[in-house]
Amino acid sequence: MQLSAPIHVLKRKAKLAARGNDIALHQALDKVAIEEGFNSWSHLVSSSVHENPARQILSQLESGDLALIGARPGQGKTLLGLELVARASDVRRNGYFFTLDYHERDVAERFSSIGIDPSTFKGSVVIDTSDDVSADYVINRLGVEKEAALIVVDYLQLLDQKRTNPSLDVQIRSLQRYVLETGAMCLMISQIDRSFDLAEKSMPDISDIRLPNPVDLSAFRKLFFLHDGKIQFDRAA
Known part of the structure; x- marks a missing residue:
């Protein structure tokens, strides 16, 4: 599955969202992953072998x-x-x-x-x-x-x-x-x-x-x- 941006960019997006919405980083990461079509952040990371x-x-x-x-x-x-x-x-x-x-x-x-x-x-x-x-x-x-x-x-x-x-x-x-x-x-x-x-x-x-x-x-x-x-x-x- 093609990501909308490199993983390091998605991480920064999640970090900003965590700060802006006062939520835990892992929650923000999972939210970004779901937006990318994955079940969770760990699922996104493990599925992105080509970006590893x-x-x-x-x-x-x-x-x-x-x-x-x-x-x-x-x-x-x-x-x-x-x-x-x-x-x-x-x-x-x-x-x-x-x-x-x-x-x-x-x-x-x-x-x-x-x-x-x-x-x-x-x-x-x-x-x-x-x-x-x-x-x-x-x-x-x-x-x-x-x-x-x-x-x-x-x-x-x-x-x-x-x-x-x-x-x-x-x-x-x-x-x-x-x-x-x-x-x-x-x-x-x-x-x-x-x-x-x-x-x-x-x-x-x-x-x-x-x-x-x-x-x-x-x-x-x-x-x-x-x-x-x-x-x-x-x-x-």
């Missing part, structure tokens, strides 16, 4: 990959990161989501918005909202991990905010070494510079990644860019 970039990304990842997911605000990159860790078991891994941007309640709401019930994870997915998240923190947190891991860090630019942390370039290199040594997969969510909005391009690319300080982006084996419900795959030069 998480499956596309998982099919491209390999052990030892350090990858980047870049998009402008409102394009669904954090929701995509959450879905990736929720689907980590599809590639026989445990999922780890490290965020400096959201609290646990926010994360629970966002799982709900994509039709995922965190109570079903049974230890296979870990959400870490510590203010201390950095490359070293992630590596130490996973130091005792005996199963292969799929890691999502939300988001790249926030790792560069604490002066007590190593430079962003050093942190990226540390994560690169870690995934190569352990066979983990790590995806970094990244902001895209607002200049992209004025560019005559249909999709952002590596030149649009917002970098407050210099970073050697060749550390990323794979790059995924989102815009208007579409996904583009690239490799660092």
